[in-house]
Amino acid sequence: MLSMHYIQKGLLFKKPPPPNNQKDFIDNLLENLKQSISLALFHFYPLSGRLVTRKTQDPPTYSVFVDCSNDNPGARFIYATLDATIYDILSPVDHPPVVESLFDLDRAINHDGHTMPLLSIQVTELVDGVFLGCSMNHCIGDGTSFWNFFNVWSEIFQAREKGRDAVVSHQPFHNRWFLEGCGPLINLPFKHHDEFTSRFEAPKLRERFFHFSAESIAKLKAKANEEANTNEISSFQSISAFLWRSVTRARGLAHDQKVSCKLAINNRPRIKPPLPKEYFGNSVDVVSTETTVGELLENDLGWAAWKVHTLVVNHDDTEVREMYEKWLESPIVYQLGRHFDPFSMVMSSSPRFNMYGNEFGMGKAVAVLSGYANKFNGNVTAYEGYEGGGSMVLAVSLLPDVMGALELDEDFMNVISVANFANMP
Structure with missing residues (x-):
């Protein structure tokens, strides 16, 4: 880091x-x-x-x-x-x-x-x-x-x-x-x-918040599980696959171009014996699944969601230890300009974090926001939805023309709504 x-x-x-x-x-x-x-x-x-x-x-x-x-x-x-x-x-x-x-x-x-x-x-x-x-x-x-x-x-x-x-x-x-x-x-x-250090400057990006209600997430999850003939795909895996397909479609890439979906994943519960939830430090990896544009868009949401699901469940104690052993053999330091390609989508943060439970004498916060840090083309930051109940907000960073194409994608826009920052004056 x-x-x-x-x-x-x-x-x-x-x-x-x-x-x-x-x-x-x-x-x-x-x-x-x-x-x-x-x-x-x-x-x-x-x-x-x-x-x-x-x-x-x-x-x-x-x-x-x-x-x-x-x-x-x-x-x-x-x-x-x-x-x-x-x-x-x-x-x-x-x-x-x-x-x-x-x-x-x-x-x-x-x-x-x-x-x-x-x-x-x-x-x-x-x-x-x-x-x-x-x-x-x-x-x-x-x-x-x-x-x-x-x-x-x-x-x-x-x-x-x-x-x-x-x-x-x-x-x-x-x-x-x-x-x-x-x-x-x-x-x-x-x-x-x-x-091993460099000063990354992102290209001109548009960052926009997209709100997914608990109801819309439940529908996406049900659709993904039905199409994959399973009941194992989670809400977040369904959302990740849905966004991956939508962003790839908006990028207008060649049929044979390889594209990836990457997720920041918590290792604490995966290590045996598991680490405490309160383990203070870095216990996180970035895992990736890859396919071609043609395969991703010609297959349905369930197909993409199952790839994301498989990626997550396979990241177990054995894989965590193997990843660390390989890193120790040849240590690298992640650099934003080199280790994240322009054809990937990276899901970071988590809607499970307790964000709106923090109070400092002013009642409940009206929004969670982030700074310039660690943003690049294809970065997605997941937040807890203001109203709770399983809702979430995704902050999506894309090149301006790609964001414009995403906003014109009816299949995508029909699922999301404007970020629901409650109690706005």
């Missing part, structure tokens, strides 16, 4: 209505946020550290680790203001560029954690709202770790508001997991970080 961007996700809240004194409200909010972050970092102490590279010449070694000593500068907390409303943020059809300014460490790569904080919280006051933007170094944790931190932070904040000591319900698990006979330091085959 050293050459990937930080994870950037955040929550948008409405300010309490008048007659609250807005200055007192913000001052109190900032103080409570800082105090609760400080307490949360007691449990998630690696986020207060910095990355350190250790090199030796005889024998030649190159390893990167986290220094959690007390003399580190710690995490960063920023307060900012923006002369914009919630409507300005949520009403455009496309994800507005101004959202990038709601996050610190914009375009930072994880290797920058040698000199930059591993965690930065930016609190941005809007005219009628507050945005809590969190940038976390992706070397330190994956999406599961990120949202567990956010959930614990919220839990501590709410306890403090009620004058109680916080009882953390999901304590992070810090014991590192390695293959037998491996670790704790991994020797990388490099002499300098220029050999």
Whole structure:
């Protein structure tokens, strides 16, 4: 993950209505946020550290680790203001560029954690709202770790508001997991970080939110299972296959062009014995299934969904260990510009993460948003739907002409609706 961007996700809240004194409200909010972050970092102490590279010449070694000593500068907390409303943020059809300014460490790569904080919280006051933007170094944790931190932070904040000591319900698990006979330091085959880091700049993209109601997802799942003559295909596998076929159709590629669907997949429950859900770190892989444009579009949704389903169920303990063994034999560092091709679609994040359960004295958030980080042509970020009940929102990033073609695809647009950001002013 050293050459990937930080994870950037955040929550948008409405300010309490008048007659609250807005200055007192913000001052109190900032103080409570800082105090609760400080307490949360007691449990998630690696986020207060910095990355350190250790090199030796005889024998030649190159390893990167986290220094959690007390003399580190710690995490960063920023307060900012923006002369914009919630409507300005949520009403455009496309994800507005101004959202990038709601996050610190914009375009930072994880290797920058040698000199930059591993965690930065930016609190941005809007005219009628507050945005809590969190940038976390992706070397330190994956999406599961990120949202567990956010959930614990919220839990501590709410306890403090009620004058109680916080009882953390999901304590992070810090014991590192390695293959037998491996670790704790991994020797990388490099002499300098220029050999494995790069600054990826995405081409001009359009990013748009598409909302899938629980009802539309249930229909897609039923259709996929009926066509595949099974009952094993999940909702997310059905949605992934549906989007894969729709995006491929919109790209207008040659019949024999190879295309792939990639999924970020959580290894915690797949390893034997399984890791705790609270395992703090990266325990995630990217798995891929491939076919040709002709095969994908000439076959039905059930055919594509079964390929995605098979990909997921085959990623078991044996495959996880084999992937890590191969990586150890020839370590690589993922780079966005090199390891994701323009004919793929990559499903990241998860609608299972507890996003809307986080509260900071302003009620339920009205939207979950992300920054510039780790977005490229064909990237899809999955979010929990505001109304719950199995609904989800997918943030899709595509080249402008492909997004335009997708918007004209009746089969696709008849299934989705505009992102349902509830309580928009």
